[in-house]
Amino acid sequence: MAAISSSSVRVGVVAPGGRITPELADRVLAFAAGLDLARAVDLRFHPQCFASCGHFAGSDAERADALVSVANDPDFDAVWFARGGYGSFRLVEAVLPRLNAVARAKTYLGYSDTGALLGAFYGARIGTSAHGPMPSDLNRPGGEAAVLRALAFLVAGEAAANPAPAAAFNITILAHLIGTPYMPDLAGHVLMLEDVSEPLYRIDRAFGQITSAPAIRRVAGIMLGRCSAIVANEPEFGQTEVEIARYWCERAGIPYLGRADIGHDADNTVVPFGQEPYRFK
């Protein structure tokens, strides 16, 4: 990834979990080139995005190296995670101590599995973590709108700090951060939670852990995003995901604040951690 000099926002794409295809990267680049904001963004896919090592887009070392190199490179303004899958948590411990001052002033955008890195970075006060669409969302019906929203945020982002800061996570990924050294302090935050492809009993199980963790009980409240592609529960679970969220919030004494506009879909809002959700018009 050679750097060029321009006034545009340079965004480096790396894949901390699963790989993407070069064809998807080409489609994202072609889509971005046709946008009004095309000249404002300079998008570079790191070759590591296309690497393969079992489940992952390259070995742990390859993925960590790519992320660290783009994060630490002053020629890049932002890091965009290519897709979720699984693999981000494996990198956290190795990546954190390698990030320099440049990396600490950068924006990191992704969701789903990459929430493990976003949460850890937020906890370590490294740059701006933001929950929002990824390049892989171009594969969704209506995914162009999601990718446009992400790029617009990366170009124009930086919402003002807000008295009720937000954070957004995949439910399962947040559950697996709890109790590790990488769990950020979310006291006073509006915590937005979404999930995909889980049966309701697992959403309930993860909600139980999340709302029982003393650290989480200090959030300002919980908003439930979309739980999509729910896997059939045998027998019928007996509560909807909204009832599950209300149930655990009430038990924990956490205000339930209604629905959040996030999820594994094209409408997924950008939520910069510690700030207000990004309003894209």
Place this chain on the structure above:
Amino acid sequence: MAAISSSSVRVGVVAPGGRITPELADRVLAFAAGLDLARAVDLRFHPQCFASCGHFAGSDAERADALVSVANDPDFDAVWFARGGYGSFRLVEAVLPRLNAVARAKTYLGYSDTGALLGAFYGARIGTSAHGPMPSDLNRPGGEAAVLRALAFLVAGEAAANPAPAAAFNITILAHLIGTPYMPDLAGHVLMLEDVSEPLYRIDRAFGQITSAPAIRRVAGIMLGRCSAIVANEPEFGQTEVEIARYWCERAGIPYLGRADIGHDADNTVVPFGQEPYRFK
């Protein structure tokens, strides 16, 4: 469940997660009646085992009440969990403060989902928690041996305290206990871990959380039980469950101590927490 007076060990069966059928209870009773130890054990299925409320064997209140009533009843010597499924964690917070001195001298036997209760009880120093077969195991091929092993432990159990105490958990269930107030102190324990019906990426993800938790890093070592009915990983994960266990143990500086004889199968050993694994001959 009327109590009768005898010198046998009276075992109350309750279902903190999913329900069982009355037919299964009858089969377990008939099987137990034909054993050499039949006169040494007096097995009672609480009617709550057959209740139904969505996913669960009755509402949270019904399940908690049944567990508390049997646990607190001096006419019962042990509590045997009927099956796993999901639901134990929902009961922990409500049940713990209701247990009396009698409950604190009792043995609790189960595994899988019921590990949430076993772990919380162990953490609160309530009786003896033991990881081992449940009545539902009679449905497995060779399940008679598992049920016999469980009954023999309940009748003759009480292994001697050991300099290297053990604890055993389902990997996913332990991951969901971490960071909650119900996570027991496992410092110095040999921690045995098993799982069922998960793809390898989820086993890896949970292992990452478990071995990253500072509390877990103080265990004497980790032994890997059987990971059965592994769901296909797309793409191929690239590591076996043994390699996953070794990988995370090495990263965490936790000794990997080899395989443990536990799992969702008929051979599942009884592991009383804080003691040596039960040797059944």
